[in-house]
Amino acid sequence: MIKSELVQAVAARNPHLYHRDVENIVNAVLDEITDALSEGNRVELRGFGAFSVKNRPPRSGRNPRTGEPVFVEEKWVPFFKTGKELRERLNPDGED
Amino acid sequence: MTGKTVTRADLAEAVFRKVGLSRTESAELVEMVIDEVCNAIVRGDSVKLSSFATFQVRDKKERIGRNPKTGEEVPISPRRVMTFKASNVLKNRVLKGHQKSKPKG
Numbered sequence: 205m206i207k208s209e210l211v212q213a214v215a216a217r218n219p220h221l222y223h224r225d226v227e228n229i230v231n232a233v234l235d236e237i238t239d240a241l242s243e244g245n246r247v248e249l250r251g252f253g254a255f256s257v258k259n260r261p262p263r264s265g266r267n268p269r270t271g272e273p274v275f276v277e278e279k280w281v282p283f284f285k286t287g288k289e290l291r292e293r294l295n296p297d298g299e300d
Numbered sequence: 301m302t303g304k305t306v307t308r309a310d311l312a313e314a315v316f317r318k319v320g321l322s323r324t325e326s327a328e329l330v331e332m333v334i335d336e337v338c339n340a341i342v343r344g345d346s347v348k349l350s351s352f353a354t355f356q357v358r359d360k361k362e363r364i365g366r367n368p369k370t371g372e373e374v375p376i377s378p379r380r381v382m383t384f385k386a387s388n389v390l391k392n393r394v395l396k397g398h399q400k401s402k403p404k405g
Contacts, residue, residue: 205345207348207350210347213336218329230333232315233315234352236306241397245303246304249307251334252334253384257398280398280399282386282390282394290342291381294357294382
């Protein structure tokens with residue numbers, strides 16, 4: 205499923221809305237999550253999962269080709285943890 | 301870095317602000333967007349949202365794990381897991397946002 209198909213699926217459930225509006229709704233949701241993460245906030249959506257930012261401290265790495273040590277700067281990366289309900293829906297007959 | 305938690309209510313508020321639907325309908329639409337993404341994933345579809353992220357379902361085979369407390373070996377049953385891969389746009393936004401708020405030197 206790509207973004208236009210997501211818009212299509214939501215639009216099909218809302219015949220009273222313009223396609224354009226549904227596009228704006230999907231974008232507003234994704235933009236809001238992006239903004240939150242870039243500001244260092246967490247986004248918790250029960251039943252789906254939680255978005256957060258993980259810090260990767262600076263480290264000294266190595267150029268794998270030359271073996272030369274290189275400094276790798278501190279990083280912040282987006283992270284997602286699947287929610288319990290979605291995990292259970294993916295594994296309907298699992299005990300855990 | 302405010303460190304707060306954004307929830308469905310905040311997403312609904314953003315839709316209300318930007319799209320101009322009622323608050324109630326904004327909340328319903330947010331729910332439907334999340335619902336459609338979840339349904340696609342449960343069907344086993346990958347969900348690719350350009351300039352945001354890709355969600356994919358992967359099948360994990362049975363493997364042997366260990367109870368970290370007792371050291372006892374236990375089989376981990378085969379399962380389906382979802383993977384999340386942030387787009388470069390999202391990664392850069394997050395990186396820039398954090399570098400800005402925490403200047404070096």
